Amino acid sequence: MAAASCAQAQTDDAAPFYTGVSAGVTHVSNIYRVSGTTALPEGTTNSDNVTTVALLAGLNTRLGRQRLSFDGSLQDNRYASNSALNNSAYSLRTALDWETVGDLSGTLSAQASRSLAQFNLGNGAELVTQKNLERSREVNAVARLGAKARYSLEAGVSHRSRDFSAEQYDRFVYSQNTATVGAYARPGGDLRLGLVARHTKGDYPRYPIFLGVFRIGSLPIDFRRDDLDLTATWSTGGSSQLYTRISKSRGRYDPASVLRDYNSTTGAINWTWQPTAKLNLGVQLVRDTGQETLISTTDVNRIYNSWQLSGGYALTAKVSLNATAAGNRNHRDDGGFDSERTQGIGLRWAYSRGLSLACQYNHASRDSSVLQYVYTANSYGCTGQALFF
Numbered sequence: 001m002a003a004a005s006c007a008q009a010q011t012d013d014a015a016p017f018y019t020g021v022s023a024g025v026t027h028v029s030n031i032y033r034v035s036g037t038t039a040l041p042e043g044t045t046n047s048d049n050v051t052t053v054a055l056l057a058g059l060n061t062r063l064g065r066q067r068l069s070f071d072g073s074l075q076d077n078r079y080a081s082n083s084a085l086n087n088s089a090y091s092l093r094t095a096l097d098w099e100t101v102g103d104l105s106g107t108l109s110a111q112a113s114r115s116l117a118q119f120n121l122g123n124g125a126e127l128v129t130q131k132n133l134e135r136s137r138e139v140n141a142v143a144r145l146g147a148k149a150r151y152s153l154e155a156g157v158s159h160r161s162r163d164f165s166a167e168q169y170d171r172f173v174y175s176q177n178t179a180t181v182g183a184y185a186r187p188g189g190d191l192r193l194g195l196v197a198r199h200t201k202g203d204y205p206r207y208p209i210f211l212g213v214f215r216i217g218s219l220p221i222d223f224r225r226d227d228l229d230l231t232a233t234w235s236t237g238g239s240s241q242l243y244t245r246i247s248k249s250r251g252r253y254d255p256a257s258v259l260r261d262y263n264s265t266t267g268a269i270n271w272t273w274q275p276t277a278k279l280n281l282g283v284q285l286v287r288d289t290g291q292e293t294l295i296s297t298t299d300v301n302r303i304y305n306s307w308q309l310s311g312g313y314a315l316t317a318k319v320s321l322n323a324t325a326a327g328n329r330n331h332r333d334d335g336g337f338d339s340e341r342t343q344g345i346g347l348r349w350a351y352s353r354g355l356s357l358a359c360q361y362n363h364a365s366r367d368s369s370v371l372q373y374v375y376t377a378n379s380y381g382c383t384g385q386a387l388f389f
Contacts, residue, residue: 015389016061020354022054024383031082032129033120033366033375041129045081052077056387067097077116085131089115106143112136117164122338122366122373125168132166152184154196170218176202182229194231198247200224207258221258225251227266243270251289262289264303278314283307304328322346336369354387 029047032040040046054075061068075089091113099105117134120127142156161175182196204221229247246267253259266288274280286306306328313321327341346360359382368374 017059018057018387018389020056020385020387022052022056022383022385024052024381026050026052026379026381028377028379030375030377031085031119032127033118033364033377034127035371035374038127038372044129048082049080050077050381051080052383056385065099068095070094085116087116087131087133089113091115103146103149104143105147106141108141110137110139112138117166117169120373120375121169121172122368122370123171125171127372128166128168130166132164132169134162134164136160136162150186153182154184155179155181170206170208171204173206174202174204176200176223182231190235192233194229194233196227196229196231198225198227198229200226209258219255219258222254223251223259225249239275240273241271244268249288262303266292266303280312282310284309304330318350320348320350322348337367338369338373339367341365354389355385357382357384359383 027047027049031046031048032038032044034040034046052075054073057070057072059068059070071091071093073091075091077085077087077089079085091111093109093111095107095109097105097107112135114133114135117132119129119132138158138160140156140158142154144152144154146152147154156179158178158180159175160178163173164170178198178200180196180198182194184192184194186192201222201224203223206218207221208215208218210216227247227249229245231243231245233244234242244267246265249262249264249266251262253261267286268288269283269285271283272280273282284307287303288306289303306326308324308326310324311322315321323343323345325341325343327339329337329339331337342362342364344360344362346358348356348358350356359380361378361380363376363378365376366374
């Protein structure tokens with residue numbers, strides 16, 4: 001996915017398509033995300049080197065008034081010691097921006113991915129040490145009336161789903177459909193205000209049922225969520241943009257005895273700033289359910305407080321530095337808690353427009369009131385990429 005993102009950033013109107021390859025090696029400590037006291041099956045190695053080879057392709061072109069874009073990455077991942085975890089992964093994304101002669105416009109987009117799922121997700125899941133593939137899909141359609149006018153309307157529908165190949169992760173398999181309708185106003189040239197209503201309906205088809213520590217079956221759970229959003233987007237000359245959302249959110253589950261209903265205030269703040277041509281910064285704060293905070297977050301009905309910091313700096317015309325830090329935390333009714341943090345730093349050297357080398361170091365950790373969910377892990381490696389336009 002990182003390789004595909006790097007490739008997409010280099011596609012423009014002068015080069016409407018590209019193909020490419022990438023290859024890299026990453027060392028991963030604590031593959032299974034366990035604490036030092038957790039016993040793994042005999043013969044299992046918890047530290048390994050992963051070799052990844054990927055094919056890349058992309059398209060970004062105009063078709064009359066419309067713009068079509070596509071980015072894809074097909075990957076083959078090989079573990080030096082844990083060959084049972086070898087896997088093929090992919091990341092695909094496409095979008096069509098359309099408009100008519102009048103004030104009607106919109107976007108159709110879709111994305112899909114498959115990758116090795118994170119081990120030790122917590123939240124009641126059993127420890128998995130075999131290959132477990134996670135598949136995610138999302139489709140969106142948005143129509144806008146008067147997008148460039150002082151007042152505008154917007155409506156959209158979306159579908160999102162996720163599943164896992166391991167039965168132990170059945171509680172995290174879900175699909176949902178969302179419909180939105182909103183009205184927007186521009187009281188000033190740099191400020192856009194919105195009032196949006198959202199309705200979400202979905203299900204967990206195989207939520208497990210336990211008797212003590214023994215799984216005795218599963219049942220489908222339906223859920224509904226209604227949100228009323230107040231949004232504001234403020235842009236200051238293109239160098240800084242601030243987006244805020246505050247929502248009244250209500251979720252209901254059927255049967256209600258399995259998962260807890262909630263009625264809460266959620267929201268988000270997203271700020272990007274480019275003070276100079278070489279430096280860019282970003283801040284994101286989110287209060288929402290785990291399901292909506294990040295698609296990889298496992299909690300289905302618990303409120304998370306999450307944050308993310310990111311930055312990039314061009315050291316020279318060919319060398320750039322990037323850094324990220326993120327975290328999320330929740331508290332349970334029984335006094336328990338989970339707190340996750342990640343930090344990363346990377347360096348990228350662009351020998352030419354099509355040839356580049358990137359190296360990255362990442363650290364991840366979780367603190368929890370449940371000892372078996374506590375872990376620390378590190379990874380570091382380098383990836384070379386060649387694009388042909």
